[in-house]
Amino acid sequence: MSTPRQPPEPPATHPVGAEPPEPAGTGPAEPGGAARPSVSPVGRLAATVERLRREVLAAHAEADGRALVELAKGILVERLGCGPAQAARQLAELTEQAGTTPLEFAVEVINQAARDRVSEVTAAFLAAATNQGGQAEGAADPGSPQGGSPAVRLRAAESGALAADDTQAVADSLLEHALTPLGAEAVAIWAVGPDGSLTLAGCAGFSAAEAGRWRYVPPGVATVARRGLAERAGQWIPSLSETGLPSIGRHQHPDGGRVALPAGAGGRIHGVLEIAWPVPLEPQPPQIVRQIEALAELCAHTLETSARLHPDGAAKPRVVPDAAELMDLADGLHDPALVLVPHLDAGGNLVDFRIHHANSRFLDPAGRPRGVVNGALLLEAYPMAAGDSELFDRIERVYATGEPFRAHRMRLTALVGDVPLAAVADISISRHANSLLLIWRIEDETARLASLLQHAQRLGRIGGFEENLLTGEITWNGQLFALHGKPASSPPVPLEQLSAYAHPDDAVAIGRFLRTLLHQRRPASTAFRLQRPDGVTRHIRVVAEPVLDSDGRLFVVRGAYQDISAHHWTEVALAATRDQLAHTEQQASERNRLTLQLQHAIMPPAQAPLEADGLQVAVRYRPAETEQLVGGDWYDAVVLPSRLVLLCVGDVAGHGIEAATSMVVLRNALRGLAVTGAGPAQLLSWLNMVAHHLTGAVTATAVCGLYDPHRHTLRWARAGHLPPVLVRGGEASALPLVQGMLLGAVPEAVYEEHEVQLAVDDTLLMYTDGLIERRDRSVEESLAQLLTAARIVPPTLDQQLDRLLTYSKSDTDDDTCIVGIRVA
Numbered sequence: 001m002s003t004p005r006q007p008p009e010p011p012a013t014h015p016v017g018a019e020p021p022e023p024a025g026t027g028p029a030e031p032g033g034a035a036r037p038s039v040s041p042v043g044r045l046a047a048t049v050e051r052l053r054r055e056v057l058a059a060h061a062e063a064d065g066r067a068l069v070e071l072a073k074g075i076l077v078e079r080l081g082c083g084p085a086q087a088a089r090q091l092a093e094l095t096e097q098a099g100t101t102p103l104e105f106a107v108e109v110i111n112q113a114a115r116d117r118v119s120e121v122t123a124a125f126l127a128a129a130t131n132q133g134g135q136a137e138g139a140a141d142p143g144s145p146q147g148g149s150p151a152v153r154l155r156a157a158e159s160g161a162l163a164a165d166d167t168q169a170v171a172d173s174l175l176e177h178a179l180t181p182l183g184a185e186a187v188a189i190w191a192v193g194p195d196g197s198l199t200l201a202g203c204a205g206f207s208a209a210e211a212g213r214w215r216y217v218p219p220g221v222a223t224v225a226r227r228g229l230a231e232r233a234g235q236w237i238p239s240l241s242e243t244g245l246p247s248i249g250r251h252q253h254p255d256g257g258r259v260a261l262p263a264g265a266g267g268r269i270h271g272v273l274e275i276a277w278p279v280p281l282e283p284q285p286p287q288i289v290r291q292i293e294a295l296a297e298l299c300a301h302t303l304e305t306s307a308r309l310h311p312d313g314a315a316k317p318r319v320v321p322d323a324a325e326l327m328d329l330a331d332g333l334h335d336p337a338l339v340l341v342p343h344l345d346a347g348g349n350l351v352d353f354r355i356h357h358a359n360s361r362f363l364d365p366a367g368r369p370r371g372v373v374n375g376a377l378l379l380e381a382y383p384m385a386a387g388d389s390e391l392f393d394r395i396e397r398v399y400a401t402g403e404p405f406r407a408h409r410m411r412l413t414a415l416v417g418d419v420p421l422a423a424v425a426d427i428s429i430s431r432h433a434n435s436l437l438l439i440w441r442i443e444d445e446t447a448r449l450a451s452l453l454q455h456a457q458r459l460g461r462i463g464g465f466e467e468n469l470l471t472g473e474i475t476w477n478g479q480l481f482a483l484h485g486k487p488a489s490s491p492p493v494p495l496e497q498l499s500a501y502a503h504p505d506d507a508v509a510i511g512r513f514l515r516t517l518l519h520q521r522r523p524a525s526t527a528f529r530l531q532r533p534d535g536v537t538r539h540i541r542v543v544a545e546p547v548l549d550s551d552g553r554l555f556v557v558r559g560a561y562q563d564i565s566a567h568h569w570t571e572v573a574l575a576a577t578r579d580q581l582a583h584t585e586q587q588a589s590e591r592n593r594l595t596l597q598l599q600h601a602i603m604p605p606a607q608a609p610l611e612a613d614g615l616q617v618a619v620r621y622r623p624a625e626t627e628q629l630v631g632g633d634w635y636d637a638v639v640l641p642s643r644l645v646l647l648c649v650g651d652v653a654g655h656g657i658e659a660a661t662s663m664v665v666l667r668n669a670l671r672g673l674a675v676t677g678a679g680p681a682q683l684l685s686w687l688n689m690v691a692h693h694l695t696g697a698v699t700a701t702a703v704c705g706l707y708d709p710h711r712h713t714l715r716w717a718r719a720g721h722l723p724p725v726l727v728r729g730g731e732a733s734a735l736p737l738v739q740g741m742l743l744g745a746v747p748e749a750v751y752e753e754h755e756v757q758l759a760v761d762d763t764l765l766m767y768t769d770g771l772i773e774r775r776d777r778s779v780e781e782s783l784a785q786l787l788t789a790a791r792i793v794p795p796t797l798d799q800q801l802d803r804l805l806t807y808s809k810s811d812t813d814d815d816t817c818i819v820g821i822r823v824a
Helices: 041-080 084-098 102-114 117-132 150-163 167-182 208-213 224-230 286-305 323-331 391-401 445-459 478-484 495-501 504-519 565-602 657-674 680-694 779-790 797-806
Strands: 186-192 198-204 235-237 258-265 268-276 337-344 350-358 405-416 419-432 435-442 462-468 474-476 524-531 537-548 554-563 615-622 631-639 645-655 700-708 713-719 725-728 731-734 753-757 763-767 816-823
Touching: 167 186, 167 198, 167 286, 186 224, 186 286, 198 268, 224 235, 224 258, 224 268, 258 286, 268 286, 268 391, 323 337, 323 350, 323 435, 350 391, 391 405, 391 419, 391 435, 462 478, 474 478, 478 554, 495 504, 495 524, 504 524, 504 537, 504 554, 537 565, 615 631, 615 645, 615 797, 631 657, 631 816, 645 657, 645 763, 645 816, 657 680, 657 700, 680 700, 680 713, 725 779, 731 779, 763 779, 763 797, 779 797, 797 816
Parallel strands: none
Antiparallel strands: 186 198, 186 268, 235 258, 258 268, 337 350, 337 435, 405 419, 419 435, 462 474, 462 554, 524 537, 537 554, 615 816, 631 645, 645 700, 700 713, 713 753, 725 731, 725 763, 763 816
């Protein structure tokens, strides 16, 4: 406890033997003993005011110091078991032995006895001073006007705060004893209201006008102080102008630093300590941070025990309602509710909440009676509260700040045995003095089904109705008013007047619907065009059923309207699409039929036997399995006037009528060019120019060969096509590749020519890629399979080609051409 402040002793005007100081406004004596000018009354008054101000400050400092000395004496009385006089002598002797001032030694005694936050801060400062070999940062010179070590300053601030009768005096004491030595120029102490508002409980260093403007901050307004509530470590702002946040005194030093720390004790936040610096704030060492945190705890103690200022400036003591009143409030609720009180450890820290009361509506998820839950700790009774739902964190936050918490459809988890049971509930948490009221409402099955029905009607654009034919009472739900474009306050439309709101062309359908429903008493439905008051026409389907009483009389009709406008226009669009698709399919079928006719006319599946000396020629053509994929594969085998045999196969890129017509051009062009007697390489060079210039720049592959029956030789060339296969003596191999670019790629191309000598019974196969190509294998693998199948030589050439088509593993649905020759 602190001793009351004593009036200061009359200060000495000057040391003994010294001349008194010259009063303000006088000058030195004139030579010859002339009198000095007289002092003006204003000057004397100013000097007197300044002298009195210094005396008051000295008296306050002396009183604070005397309070700490008396407190140290009391500690010695208790520890030594002696009287006050003996304790005073013992304190003087120990001070002399320690070589310090009585005030500093008294603070050391208090720190050793208290072992509180202030003593921890002091020990940190001493350690820092020892490690640095000098004075700790932030410590003032004992000889300075502020005087004293950090321990003395903090204890003096604490003494002033405990002796103060209001928060304003605490702010003055903090600024004078603890904050000014740190370079701060102003301090504000904010009190947090139950609704989250901030009230300026005390300030120092700010002007009275500025304090009046910031007397009250409504909930939800973002300020520096409110930011300090968001985090336990508070806000350390280097420059206020960089944040853009409003705060008290922002116009005095806009670039100065700010610190806002939550003032809390026992897990509960009572307010905010905000400190202002005139210059930008540099990062502070841990010792300074701990000092300011200790000051915030002092503010929490003051806010907890002192009066709270209201927005109108009137002081009103904080009334702590009895927990019994909160229990009565919980018992009057129709929802389950718990009254929680904080549970603190030995150090005064919040560790849990005790269930002080559970109301009569309370149902434990594990089936335990209320008596088992009452009096238990929250985390012991419901350990899952600290899990996924974060319920405990929410409760702790409400207790700390006083701001109520509301949540809709919050997930809660409880342990039933060892099985977690999840539920969804609406949660309400509010603080009443030092207790908490937790209310939850679990959505029952009826409410859940009603909510599902409401959402289903909204999503399906359905509105329900019920019409009592005896009383004329009609009930519509909100969705039905929206469908009709009518306000909820307007009268509903009876079924018998439905035609007046529908399109005239739908009157017959509505009349048939009413006769079936009202006269034949059978369920009925119909669709009509509703003409709404806002000029919008909607397509509506109405479905209704009659309800009969015990005598078989019709007395109620229930039903629903559904907006089917989107469905109607979708059906219209689908009908138009179906018509367009049918027309397109008809055109495609006709186009494909003509293409097939053209292809079969030019490329019959089999060719008539070719009459050539000592040579058997067979041809096979297999169109694509899908009729829509008419391709551009082609073949030719013809005896030229020179008695040489022209053999060729080719494949035009693409499908359809364009590929078929391009194939005809290339095939006929090659026949005509072959009459010139040119070799295969020259023929392909000319055919490349035809493909590039005369056929719309198509691309194609081809193999062209000229067989000489007298010499049994084959001269051949290729244009990007697969090489022919030679079957000889039970072995099959592909002819060596010769250079040749595909047709139509460039305007001019040169092709390489090769000659192969054939023997009797040799078979040569020329084919298109439709025979071997597969999607899941490379061309090399497919060619190897063809060589394996070609080793088996049936008796006739026709049988060999048919066998190759039968055992073909191609899966590309492409055309296939095979030209085979056998030397007889």
